[in-house]
Amino acid sequence: MPVVAFTPNLTRHLDCPEMVVPAGTVAEALETVFAQNPRLRSYIVDEQGRLHQHVAVFVGGELVRDRLHLMDRVQDHQDVFVMQALSGG
Amino acid sequence: MSDRLYVGTRKGLFLYQRSGRGEWKIEKTAFVGDPVTYLLPDERDGTIYAALNLGHFGVKLHRSFDSGETFHEVTAPAYPKAEEGAKEDAPAVKLLWCLEAGGADRPGVLWAGTIPGGLFRSDDRGESWRLNDPLWNEPERTRWFGGGYDHPGIHSVIVDPGDSRRLLLGVSCGGVWITEDDGSSWRVSTKGMYAEYMPPESREDPSIQDPHRMVMCPSAADVLWVQHHNGVFRSSDGGKSWQSISSKPSSFGFAAAIHPRDPKTSWLVPLVKDERRVPVDGKVVVARTQDGGESFEVLREGLPQEHAYDVVYRHGMDVDKSGDRLAMGSTTGSLWVSEDQGDSFRTLSTQLPPVYSVRFA
Numbered sequence: 001m002p003v004v005a006f007t008p009n010l011t012r013h014l015d016c017p018e019m020v021v022p023a024g025t026v027a028e029a030l031e032t033v034f035a036q037n038p039r040l041r042s043y044i045v046d047e048q049g050r051l052h053q054h055v056a057v058f059v060g061g062e063l064v065r066d067r068l069h070l071m072d073r074v075q076d077h078q079d080v081f082v083m084q085a086l087s088g089g
Numbered sequence: 090m091s092d093r094l095y096v097g098t099r100k101g102l103f104l105y106q107r108s109g110r111g112e113w114k115i116e117k118t119a120f121v122g123d124p125v126t127y128l129l130p131d132e133r134d135g136t137i138y139a140a141l142n143l144g145h146f147g148v149k150l151h152r153s154f155d156s157g158e159t160f161h162e163v164t165a166p167a168y169p170k171a172e173e174g175a176k177e178d179a180p181a182v183k184l185l186w187c188l189e190a191g192g193a194d195r196p197g198v199l200w201a202g203t204i205p206g207g208l209f210r211s212d213d214r215g216e217s218w219r220l221n222d223p224l225w226n227e228p229e230r231t232r233w234f235g236g237g238y239d240h241p242g243i244h245s246v247i248v249d250p251g252d253s254r255r256l257l258l259g260v261s262c263g264g265v266w267i268t269e270d271d272g273s274s275w276r277v278s279t280k281g282m283y284a285e286y287m288p289p290e291s292r293e294d295p296s297i298q299d300p301h302r303m304v305m306c307p308s309a310a311d312v313l314w315v316q317h318h319n320g321v322f323r324s325s326d327g328g329k330s331w332q333s334i335s336s337k338p339s340s341f342g343f344a345a346a347i348h349p350r351d352p353k354t355s356w357l358v359p360l361v362k363d364e365r366r367v368p369v370d371g372k373v374v375v376a377r378t379q380d381g382g383e384s385f386e387v388l389r390e391g392l393p394q395e396h397a398y399d400v401v402y403r404h405g406m407d408v409d410k411s412g413d414r415l416a417m418g419s420t421t422g423s424l425w426v427s428e429d430q431g432d433s434f435r436t437l438s439t440q441l442p443p444v445y446s447v448r449f450a
Contacts (some may be wrong), residue, residue, distance in 0.1 A: 012122075013146065014162075039162070043146040046181035047167035054145040068177055084145035 002074050004033050006040075007083040016040050021080075026057060027070035029080050044082060045070075054085040091409035091449035094416050095137065095157065096424060097125035100442035102139055104157045105424075113426055113437050117157055127404060129188045130450030133196050136214060137450070140165075140185035140201075148182050148203075150215055156450075166201045166209035166218040180205050184238070187404070189246045192253025202243025206233055206260055210272070221272045224258075229277060232296045233263035236318065244403055245303040249310050257328050259303035259315065264295045267328055281331035284319045286363065301343045302403040304355075312352035312381075316345040316403070318363060323355075323382050334382035338369045344406040346415065348430075353381040356408070356415060356431055358401040366400055373397045375417075377431050391434035392425060399423050402445055409449040418444025 005018040014037075021032040027049075034041040044055055051057060051067040060078035064070070074080055092107040101121040105113045119125075120141060127140040137153040139160060151160040171179030184204040191198025191210070201209040201218065208221040224230065233241035238261075245259030254271040264279045277295040284292055284299065291297055299318035306312040313324040315331065320340035322331040334340070339359040348354035357376045360366050368374065373392040376385045393399070399419030406417040415427040415434075422441040425434040 010146065013143070013149075042149070042165070042167075043143075046147065047169075048171055048176050048179045048181055050176070050181070052145065052147050 001076060002029060002079055004029055004080040004082070006081075009084055010040075010043060010082075013043065014039055016043075021074075023074055023076040023078075025070060026059060026064055026066070026072045026074060026080065029074050030070065055082065056085045057082050090411040090414055090428075093130075093156070093450045094407075094426070095128045095130060095446075095448045095450060096416075096418055096441065096444060097128045097139065097404075097446035097448075098418070098422075098442040098444050099124050101125060102128070102157070103441065105437065111428075113435070119157060119160055120151075124445070126184060126445050127186065127188055128446045128448045129190065129199075130448050131190050131199075132450070133190055133193060134214075138188055138199070138215065140188055142184055148185050150185060150188075152215055163215040164217055166203055166207070166211075166220075168207060168220060180207065182207070183240065184242065186242045186244045187246050189248060192248050193250070195253050198253075200246045200248065200256065202246050202258065204235075204238050204242030205240035206230065206242050206263060208243055208246070208258065208272070223273055224266065224268075224275050227275055229296050230263070233260060234297070236261035236299045245300065247303060247305045247313075249305075250307050251310055257303065257305070257313070259300040261301065262297055262299040262318075264298040265300060265303065265315070265328055278328050279331065280329065281324075281333070282315070282317060282319075282322050283333075284317075286319065302345045304345050304347045306347045306349065306352040308350045309352035312347070314345045314347055314355050316342050316357055321345075321357060321382070325352075325381075332382075334378075335385075336376045336378075336382075337385040337387050338374065338376075341366075342401070343403040344401045344417065345403075346406050346408040348408065348412040349410055350412055351379075354379045354412070354430070355382070356406065357385075358406060358417060360400060367398045368400075371396045371398065373399050373419075373423075375415075375431050375434075388431045388434075390432065391427075391436065393423070404446040405444050407447045407449050414449065416447045416449065418447050420444070 006016040064072040094105040096103040102119040104117040106116040129138040141149040150165040187202040199211040247257040249255035258266040279295040300315040321334040418424040424437040
């Protein structure tokens with residue numbers, strides 16, 4: 001099953017251990033994580049549910065394309081990695 | 090007099106404490122590495138609020154109940170969630186630009202101004218927030234536009250000390266907005282303001298006025314000062330009308346401060362002009378009037394007078410409750426304090442990160 005992992009840079013602000021989630025969409029994967037870790041939500045997406053401008057999400061090593069609805073698919077054998085973009089610091 | 094000074098910068102919060110010998114030293118740091126965009130020491134209960142804009146991870150709000158010793162994250166203002174079909178263009182808070190206490194008679198009430206230009210209210214010391222819909226739904230608001238940022242924003246929120254239901258807002262670019270009924274209805278109030286740089290037919294258009302900073306005299310609430318993109322304006326009738334003031338050595342700038350008890354005394358930090366935002370002749374000075382803007386003194390003792398390109402942002406200057414102590418921090422990381430109303434300044438640092446906000450507590 002997919003594992004959602006977060007950049008260590010986030011741990012400076014809050015705990016965000018990696019988590020195993022069911023396959024589905026990026027939105028579903030993140031919702032599963034946010035349900036366990038509600039404070040994390042505002043660090044990854046804005047109040048409209050869009051990825052923050054300087055947050056990058058990779059699925060199976062590929063950058064996700066749908067930053068608005070997060071509908072990129074996460075297959076059972078793929079992992080999700082959430083990191084800060086190299087811009088925005 | 091205030092012996093404590095909070096300094097919010099591009100790379101953290103620095104808490105200065107004045108010793109009995111009159112030395113100002115950094116006593117504590119917080120959020121090192123993170124942009125601290127605004128600070129509110131709430132004198133009603135001693136809480137310190139710090140607004141952050143994390144480069145990657147969004148806008149955050151923290152508060153401290155122990156004078157900055159420890160901070161804890163609370164909810165930051167956020168726009169209501171849009172319908173699914175309207176998600177792409179729906180607003181999201183990009184910057185928590187100002188935060189003010191909601192009046193001595195309303196403990197726990199806070200007002201926040203953001204980019205894009207929303208006004209938010211909390212009744213529980215930042216635990217939860219709600220958007221002020223009457224202002225957001227005001228048709229004229231859609232004519233606001235960004236000044237220096239991509240979106241317009243509310244940078245000055247003033248709560249009338251005599252009536253907490255009366256608020257005044259400074260908006261870049263959107264003019265001065267006033268409510269008398271606790272935010273239920275709003276009117277724009279810029280009579281007398283003008284913008285020479287706009288097309289002639291728009292020069293006095295209320296919603297294109299660009300106040301950079303607005304301050305009120307706490308003991309004479311009818312007196313307000315605005316450092317505007319076009320120059321300096323003063324009101325002596327609670328913001329109903331504005332008179333143009335000529336400052337020295339120029340009338341452009343961002344910051345403004347007013348004496349808490351003497352409405353005729355005010356301070357500005359002039360820059361050349363809008364297309365050249367540096368101190369005149371490379372000399373950092375403060376312009377002070379003690380006669381309501383009839384005349385200005387140019388104060389420079391203790392400030393750099395050679396090849397200095399410091400800009401003091403709109404929230405980068407503060408005056409303490411005594412009216413004697415003045416602090417200002419600059420984009421190039423300088424921090425100065427005066428203990429004699431600006432007659433002379435002392436340099437506390439020349440190597441801080443760019444300073445966004447200074448507040449005495």
